[in-house]
Amino acid sequence: MNTQVEIAGVEFKNPVMVGSGTFGSGVEYSEFVDLNKLGAVVTKGVANVPWPGNPVPRVTEVYGGMLNAIGLQNPGIDVFVERDLSFLKDYDTRVIVNVCGKSVEDYLEVVERLGDEKRVDMLEINVSCPNVKEGAIAFGQNKDALFDITSRIKKVAKQPVIMKLSPNVTSISEMAKAAEAAGADAISLINTITGMKIDIHRRKFALANKTGGMSGPAIKPVAVRMVYEASHAVNIPVIGMGGIASGDDAIEFIMAGATAVAVGAMNFHDPYTTMRVVEGIESYMRRYNVEDINDLRGCVE
Amino acid sequence: MNTQVEIAGVEFKNPVMVGSGTFGSGVEYSEFVDLNKLGAVVTKGVANVPWPGNPVPRVTEVYGGMLNAIGLQNPGIDVFVERDLSFLKDYDTRVIVNVCGKSVEDYLEVVERLGDEKRVDMLEINVSCPNVKEGAIAFGQNKDALFDITSRIKKVAKQPVIMKLSPNVTSISEMAKAAEAAGADAISLINTITGMKIDIHRRKFALANKTGGMSGPAIKPVAVRMVYEASHAVNIPVIGMGGIASGDDAIEFIMAGATAVAVGAMNFHDPYTTMRVVEGIESYMRRYNVEDINDLRGCVE
Amino acid sequence: MAKKAKIEARVLSQSILAEGIYDMWLETELAMDAHPGQFVGVYPANKATLLPRPISICEVDKEKSALRLVYRVVGSGTAEFALYQPGDIIMILGILGNGFPLEAAEGKRAVVMGGGIGVPPLLQTAKELSQKGTEVTAVMGYRNEETFLSDDFKKYAKMVIATEDGSVGTKGNVIDAMNENSVECDVILACGPMPMLRAIKQYAQDKGIKAYISLEERMACGVGACLGCVCKTKEADHHSHVHNARICTDGPVFDAEDVEI
């Protein structure tokens, strides 16, 4: 039984990754799961300099999911390389570094800086975070801006580049095509859907940032649809995510067209979710005699 | 205690309506609830001629909600006027007729035909149904097309016109502004969010139409955010909907900026939902000594 | 017919009839108006699943104000139901649908036919017909020797069994069993998987007899409002005017001639 998948020349022992920002750089969840069993660790978004993020409250629960407005707090690329990448050196799993920025230059700085880091297998460019005022999502909601930033990043990147797309768009296919046309090696989606919660008793927004990004099982049908649309619009691999909680959910994304999948908010519900997804995929394959996970990709009729 | 609200000169005894397509024309739910206690009955979308709708399966359950791809099955305007409007004559509630079409001309035909129907208080124009191939959502995903159809409808409509917006857009504010600029008397949102579910055991789409519109509590945070954004972008009244299950949910939409609200898919979970929402609003008002429901509109800070 | 309602029901008993097939008696005032072939919507408590699960009425005990539901565990809702214990309070919606037209079978040579999880609704049907003095033959199709409910049917009907694996009765389907046992009849009341219903429709057409079949479709509202559960009809029906009858309200039982399946 083969669960290995390949994206832009990089091989993953299985298609199960984590959603950036939901798993730190793996330290915290290494108390619960064996990181060696993951297809890849995708790190929390890192910028050229430290970012303080948004004021609290930054998270709130909603029906079947949550909203977050962390605002991409991160210690900056220097600390990240020294501490987080060092930590990951000891593990036999792929490392995908998620990159954020306020201007194209910010992104380029991080991408260049990571070019010589051997521990970094791929870069994931977050142009879809709804929780920071400047940059970020603006690139992910306009196909020309997306094309522009993608091609500029591709010029300097030494590792393959995944563009992470926003679901907050009219046409995900157009965005996927723009990323592909600009040379992206893969796309990942969905990032969170912008949502809002109001505390009616205090007449206040539940989040200090007013809006937050929605994630969790509640968004899965939207994510599956977008993964289906995007993977039918482009020829580059798609990494699917949005509410994945089980092996069956992962199979659903793979059938919709995803080459790999990521577990995000459900890590918070159950810190063992990634392992259950890995095992769930295998047990589905055993049950239906699927020899190669790659045979399931896009097989829905 | 005043729960009366006004939209485009039409007064509603309370802000609680139903989501088009989730309540028929009221006949079926009149076995469960007193239609006289509703702010308005919003009818299932009606076209100039009968539409057969999509093949089955048309509905499927998802986490905290459902997908539907009814495809706007309707008996056509003639049967609708004769049967559904006659039925509603006996009730002391407002009637909003939801109109659908494949071309602008289709819409205009229905709007004109309804002009002399005294029982019709307002028209709601569905330019946002994701489940029919032609027309419909195309108008709701392009601001120029939305402007065009809105102004043409406004030229012939005798009743005030509500434009029902699609959430499947990059910027809901732009769409709201286009509707307002074209003369819409009000806007309602959100229609369903396009989603997909795959039956991994049969490797088939759960819906014959492949995609369906998602509704229910799972979409509420997205709906609240869009109602907030839209109502801050325009000066016309907003009717908010998306996952409303309780009086508290209704208050949340009102605080976000809605003048009225609609209960959709939750009618299927509990046929008494509309009544519980009406009572829940009143009990919130009593608890916090709110004299006038209109004082709560947009009051979130 | 009485008004529909969503109300509490109390679990009276629960047992296992066959692998994955459960038998649950509920105490509910809805029982008072229940006709064979109608169904109820059972709500899982799991808040991630909001829609009622349509389950046919298998048997009615008006004295105890009780309904019997027999269901197969197929997904999260039915898996939850299987955990219910006597005394548990659950929510149900009903009574839904039209039910079998007993008057069309009374005094005639009536056959009730069920296949798989389509067997249960025929029990109350056979019971009421036999109580009205009609001689009933029950032709039931099962996968294997787990011929659930067959002892109950024997109280009200002559029992004919077909099994896929031939372990009991005729090896084959219900039509094979009809033929093998030379069952003659004037009217068939049936519920089961679509291939079986298609075969019955054809059989009735060939023999020139009436068949009433109970259909199944994904439902949302269960009360006729959402238009989710339609089936194609020969004539434009009175409600949709587009040849789409609603299984939840215009059905689930249809004259086989009227529907295109």
Place this chain on the structure above:
Amino acid sequence: MAKKAKIEARVLSQSILAEGIYDMWLETELAMDAHPGQFVGVYPANKATLLPRPISICEVDKEKSALRLVYRVVGSGTAEFALYQPGDIIMILGILGNGFPLEAAEGKRAVVMGGGIGVPPLLQTAKELSQKGTEVTAVMGYRNEETFLSDDFKKYAKMVIATEDGSVGTKGNVIDAMNENSVECDVILACGPMPMLRAIKQYAQDKGIKAYISLEERMACGVGACLGCVCKTKEADHHSHVHNARICTDGPVFDAEDVEI
């Protein structure tokens, strides 16, 4: 410290301490590593609510491998917890957080201070300090005469009470009670609402004594991964490098001097 885990726990008992305040003992192996001031994440069974609810450890019984949680019903999760019966199995995540630095209080004049639903975590704190021979004064603030847990505190500490309505002890807050009772101390361990913690921070600063305070914030992961639960710190902390400590992992207990509240 032992590895964190999400595991089953068995409800041993549940009772009501005051209006809306519940007292639940859980049997769980996590008890073996529990320190005062730490907390667990309790998962509601309701599938619409997926995040663990952070609840402080009120008391530990290592012999019975049991944890005591005392919580106020404020929303859907805690409302569900209030329905649990002895024998129920629930899921919890733990042990989370750092806990109170008992070594900083041992042998000194220690005051444990709690307000409202901040009272519970101080009980195990007082208990362990007193077991280590430290003399403890417990200064607890309540709304009214429902001074829950005060009898428990009396076993381990000199008890001083403040109530908002003056029905018991000092009318006012915990600082008022300190003053009225001329409580002198070297170190304060506290948990309660933000205004109380601010007042304690000020008080400690004025008196030149140490105060360790337990903070609260909305949490998602509870284990330090999501960065949801931060509080501003004076110094750039080792983890965030941006003056944002994680309450769930770097806290919930902080040296009052180190945090900007």
